[in-house]
Amino acid sequence: MRARRRRRTDWAKVGLGTFVVLFFLFVMAPIVVVVVVSFGEAEFISFPIQSVSLRWYRRIVEYRPFIDSLLVSLQLAFSSALLACLLGIPAALALARSQRPLAQALATFLLAPLSMPAIVLGFALLYYLSALGFGVSFDALLVAHTVIAIPYVTRNVIAVYRAVPGDLEEAAAILGAGRFETFRLVTLPLIKPGVFAGSLFAILISLDNLPISFFFGTSSTNTLPVVMLSYLQNQFDPSVAAVCTVQMALAVVALLVVERIGDIRSASV
Amino acid sequence: MTDRPALSVALEDISKTFGPVHALRPTSLSVEPGEMLALLGPSGCGKTTTLRVIAGFETPDTGTVRIGGVDVTDLRPNRRNLGMVFQNYSLFPHMTVGQNIAFGLRMRRVDKATQGQKVRDALALVRLAGFEDRFAHQLSGGQQQRVALARALVTDPSVLLLDEPLGALDKNLREGMQFELRQLQKRLDITSILVTHDQEEALTMSDRVAVLSAGEILQVGPPSAVYERPRNRFVSEFLGTANVFEATVERAEGGRLALAVAAGTATVRSLVPGEGILGGRRLVAVRPEKIDVARNGDGIPARVVEHVFRGSYHAYSLEVPGRAVPVFAYRQTPLVDGAALAPGDAVRLGWPAEWLVLLDDEAP
Amino acid sequence: MTAGDIAAVPARRRRARRFVGLGLGWSLLAVGFLLAFFLLPLIDNGIKSFFGPDGFSTAPYRKLLSDPYYLAVTWRTLQVSAIVTVASLLVGYPVAYFFVRYAGRWQTLMIMLLIAPLLTSIIMRTFGWQVLFARRGVVNVVLRDLGIIERPLNLVNDPAMVYVGLVHVLVPFMVLSIAAVLQRIDPRLEESAMILGAGRLRAFLSVTLPLSLDGVATGCILVFMLTNGSFITMLLLGGGNVVTLPLLIYQQFNLTRDTAFAGAMGNVLLVFAVACLFVQLRLIARRGVKA
Numbered sequence: 001m002r003a004r005r006r007r008r009t010d011w012a013k014v015g016l017g018t019f020v021v022l023f024f025l026f027v028m029a030p031i032v033v034v035v036v037v038s039f040g041e042a043e044f045i046s047f048p049i050q051s052v053s054l055r056w057y058r059r060i061v062e063y064r065p066f067i068d069s070l071l072v073s074l075q076l077a078f079s080s081a082l083l084a085c086l087l088g089i090p091a092a093l094a095l096a097r098s099q100r101p102l103a104q105a106l107a108t109f110l111l112a113p114l115s116m117p118a119i120v121l122g123f124a125l126l127y128y129l130s131a132l133g134f135g136v137s138f139d140a141l142l143v144a145h146t147v148i149a150i151p152y153v154t155r156n157v158i159a160v161y162r163a164v165p166g167d168l169e170e171a172a173a174i175l176g177a178g179r180f181e182t183f184r185l186v187t188l189p190l191i192k193p194g195v196f197a198g199s200l201f202a203i204l205i206s207l208d209n210l211p212i213s214f215f216f217g218t219s220s221t222n223t224l225p226v227v228m229l230s231y232l233q234n235q236f237d238p239s240v241a242a243v244c245t246v247q248m249a250l251a252v253v254a255l256l257v258v259e260r261i262g263d264i265r266s267a268s269v
Numbered sequence: 270m271t272d273r274p275a276l277s278v279a280l281e282d283i284s285k286t287f288g289p290v291h292a293l294r295p296t297s298l299s300v301e302p303g304e305m306l307a308l309l310g311p312s313g314c315g316k317t318t319t320l321r322v323i324a325g326f327e328t329p330d331t332g333t334v335r336i337g338g339v340d341v342t343d344l345r346p347n348r349r350n351l352g353m354v355f356q357n358y359s360l361f362p363h364m365t366v367g368q369n370i371a372f373g374l375r376m377r378r379v380d381k382a383t384q385g386q387k388v389r390d391a392l393a394l395v396r397l398a399g400f401e402d403r404f405a406h407q408l409s410g411g412q413q414q415r416v417a418l419a420r421a422l423v424t425d426p427s428v429l430l431l432d433e434p435l436g437a438l439d440k441n442l443r444e445g446m447q448f449e450l451r452q453l454q455k456r457l458d459i460t461s462i463l464v465t466h467d468q469e470e471a472l473t474m475s476d477r478v479a480v481l482s483a484g485e486i487l488q489v490g491p492p493s494a495v496y497e498r499p500r501n502r503f504v505s506e507f508l509g510t511a512n513v514f515e516a517t518v519e520r521a522e523g524g525r526l527a528l529a530v531a532a533g534t535a536t537v538r539s540l541v542p543g544e545g546i547l548g549g550r551r552l553v554a555v556r557p558e559k560i561d562v563a564r565n566g567d568g569i570p571a572r573v574v575e576h577v578f579r580g581s582y583h584a585y586s587l588e589v590p591g592r593a594v595p596v597f598a599y600r601q602t603p604l605v606d607g608a609a610l611a612p613g614d615a616v617r618l619g620w621p622a623e624w625l626v627l628l629d630d631e632a633p
Numbered sequence: 634m635t636a637g638d639i640a641a642v643p644a645r646r647r648r649a650r651r652f653v654g655l656g657l658g659w660s661l662l663a664v665g666f667l668l669a670f671f672l673l674p675l676i677d678n679g680i681k682s683f684f685g686p687d688g689f690s691t692a693p694y695r696k697l698l699s700d701p702y703y704l705a706v707t708w709r710t711l712q713v714s715a716i717v718t719v720a721s722l723l724v725g726y727p728v729a730y731f732f733v734r735y736a737g738r739w740q741t742l743m744i745m746l747l748i749a750p751l752l753t754s755i756i757m758r759t760f761g762w763q764v765l766f767a768r769r770g771v772v773n774v775v776l777r778d779l780g781i782i783e784r785p786l787n788l789v790n791d792p793a794m795v796y797v798g799l800v801h802v803l804v805p806f807m808v809l810s811i812a813a814v815l816q817r818i819d820p821r822l823e824e825s826a827m828i829l830g831a832g833r834l835r836a837f838l839s840v841t842l843p844l845s846l847d848g849v850a851t852g853c854i855l856v857f858m859l860t861n862g863s864f865i866t867m868l869l870l871g872g873g874n875v876v877t878l879p880l881l882i883y884q885q886f887n888l889t890r891d892t893a894f895a896g897a898m899g900n901v902l903l904v905f906a907v908a909c910l911f912v913q914l915r916l917i918a919r920r921g922v923k924a
Contacts, residue, residue, distance in 0.1 A: 023728050027746060030761020030764075031758060037764055047770060047771055088663050094658070112671070112910065113667065116862075116906050119882055120902050120903050120906075123882060127892065127896075128674035170355070171359040171420075173346040174325075175347075175372050175420070175424065176347045176373050177372070178347055211879070225756055232869065240760060247754055248753045
């Protein structure tokens with residue numbers, strides 16, 4: 001009897017595994033539901049859907065505010081990410097390897113916007129920028145979104161640059177490269193993954209931002225989330241589901257493209 | 270890799286502090302054209318700082334760096350025309366082997382065709398012909414090391430700096446590379462400075478060794494001279510193993526000292542060259558392979574504690590009454606008077622007077 | 634070298650120059666930008682909240698701290714954050730543990746599934762919950778088919794929905810924070826505790842759990858901070874039943890335009906955020922010492 005071997009069931013693993021499966025059902029459910037609903041045919045939202053149609057995608061194209069605000073959002077996301085790169089990359093390079101307390105303090109400051117409630121920042125910026133003379137405008141939105149984008153770019157570039165051994169740049173210098181050549185041929189290609197990851201985050205966050213954007217809303221500066229929110233508060237039809245699905249698809253494509261470009265470039269420069 | 274005369278390197282009163290730390294106390298050093306000089310010392314001794322000052326990565330607080338007689342102290346690293354092999358090779362991970370090697374040529378605006386030819390020559394020189402299109406991460410440690418060497422040499426630098434170049438290789442590979450690197454350096458007749466903490470590497474590869482400790486150069490000289498005639502206790506113990514004894518000066522005349530080393534119940538007297546005060550207490554050192562072991566006689570009485578066979582020699586640890594640390598003796602043969610030495614044997618120790626080294630240190 | 638040699642060295646000292654890398658000055662563009670458009674606006678807002686139309690006044694703060702309604706809102710803001718934090722921890726810890734110890738080759742898939750929600754907008758996820766919990770939504774249908782309920786429940790606008798929505802949005806942050814720390818704990822520690830006779834649960838409670846508290850703290854402070862600033866979930870799923878400071882700011886701005894009062898509420902929220910940031914920095918500093 002004692003010698004009998006039996007396979008022990010690892011109950012902890014089975015239990016945890018079940019929990020994890022349920023967890024991911026919970027995580028994915030609302031997202032899947034929205035995607036499915038967007039392909040429904042009926043006038044009202046129902047799930048599961050009765051028949052498949054693309055009518056709500058046509059509705060997006062016909063409803064001007066969706067298209068207009070999508071264009072504003074894209075323009076805003078990319079220009080604020082670009083601006084954040086121009087400001088944040090030099091800062092990240094300057095701060096990443098310094099051991100000085102001042103450098104650490106400055107790095108913390110550059111990440112601080114992540115920790116502040118965006119709605120307070122949006123509110124404060126609106127009145128501050130109005131006093132400066134550009135209250136509700138695309139420029140004001142750009143400034144506000146850049147404030148949020150800088151921490152993402154800085155944080156990612158700092159992390160990547162810290163992992164780059166310092167003697168690579170010294171090797172370039174000893175081989176005859178000046179400061180600019182070292183930066184262009186060695187530093188920049190090596191921090192590229194951080195720049196791409198940081199920009200991607202900044203772009204995604206900007207596309208999804210509501211707490212700041214809604215303070216600066218006018219018909220010409222409404223971003224997509226602002227328009228969606230007001231649509232959702234007034235109407236409850238599947239067109240919002242279609243917009244959400246398009247937005248998600250854009251994010252996924254952006255992720256894939258950025259990763260692909262990042263890889264190819266960093267392998268061939 | 271053209272024919273051009275090798276250049277000298279000279280450091281004059283170089284010093285460097287990092288905050289409160291004296292990385293380098295005022296130091297002077299000259300490296301002859303075509304010579305390989307090893308900077309040897311434990312970590313934190315200032316050897317890497319010295320190399321970085323020569324490379325131009327650190328600005329010395331005081332002093333002058335000259336390469337080929339020209340003051341380069343204020344010249345940027347990229348204008349010094351040096352070659353350098355880093356500890357972890359520091360190959361650019363986003364470039365191929367060929368692009369890595371061509372980098373220095375590109376910076377010197379060499380045309381593409383010449384670049385290609387020189388890269389091929391450099392790869393052939395380090396026996397890696399045909400590896401142009403690989404990436405560093407596809408190569409073994411030894412291959413990466415060779416690529417780093419090719420990259421450092423292809424620009425025909427006036428001086429080659431080697432920062433622990435073999436530190437990341439395993440032991441077998443390291444010994445092979447030591448000889449290869451040394452031969453290449455001789456063939457190219459390029460002035461080279463090697464930083465290492467490995468005494469064997471320093472002895473094998475260099476024309477002269479500089480031993481550093483706490484930011485100071487303690488001794489410079491050919492490997493055999495520094496090994497056989499260490500100037501002080503630190504050098505004698507850092508470079509190999511040394512048996513250090515206290516000695517009393519019994520006579521001082523005509524540049525020679527009569528020293529008496531008293532240990533256990535015996536006193537061994539030797540006459541050595543040197544200056545000293547009558548009755549002064551000094552430290553002396555004897556290398557383990559110079560210790561004579563006899564069964565009888567009037568040498569220092571000792572007892573064999575341990576015997577270890579090390580392949581090419583036999584190592585004995587010996588206990589001397591009244592002495593805290595053991596005396597080590599290395600012998601080609603375990604036989605003494607026809608019988609093998611074994612733990613527990615009582616023996617008498619001595620040494621030929623010419624192998625007793627008088628150290629600078631006063632005895633405590 | 635002797636002391637005499639050192640004394641003989643010329644007094645001239647060179648200024649150390651940097652040959653590789655950038656000086657701190659290069660950070661000034663970004664620092665300046667954030668000073669001008671992040672710090673100054675917040676300070677400006679802080680000052681302005683003390684100045685009503687009739688000059689200096691602490692009226693907004695007195696109202697906020699004495700009126701039972703606003704006091705309740707402030708209190709509820711912290712309460713919601715605390716509940717969401719605890720719920721995320723309870724849900725997230727087992728997932729993080731599974732991810733590190735058991736997931737094996739499924740780790741990549743798990744990471745992707747954890748990141749996926751971050752690619753969707755908050756509106757999308759909130760909207761999804763609205764659909765699921767609608768009167769004729771999936772949840773009601775399933776519950777009725779199972780015979781648990783007879784008439785559909787009015788789930789949307791139930792306060793519980795706000796918690797479900799918030800946990801859904803924030804739990805990935807908790808999982809990732811805890812997993813990052815768990816990953817550095819050697820599983821052999823737990824095994825050696827078991828060899829020493831501890832039961833599996835004991836081994837976990839006495840070895841792994843204490844060692845992972847760093848990640849738990851990081852995740853908790855992050856989730857607490859993020860909940861503190863949330864309002865879209867409250868707005869869309871709470872139906873006006875879960876009013877917190879950010880939601881009130883949104884409403885005040887949209888409806889009453891009482892900017893001094895909205896500013897004052899923003900400052901209270903800011904104080905909470907700064908406190909969280911302070912705790913977060915202390916955690917990082919402590920970890921830095923340990924490493």
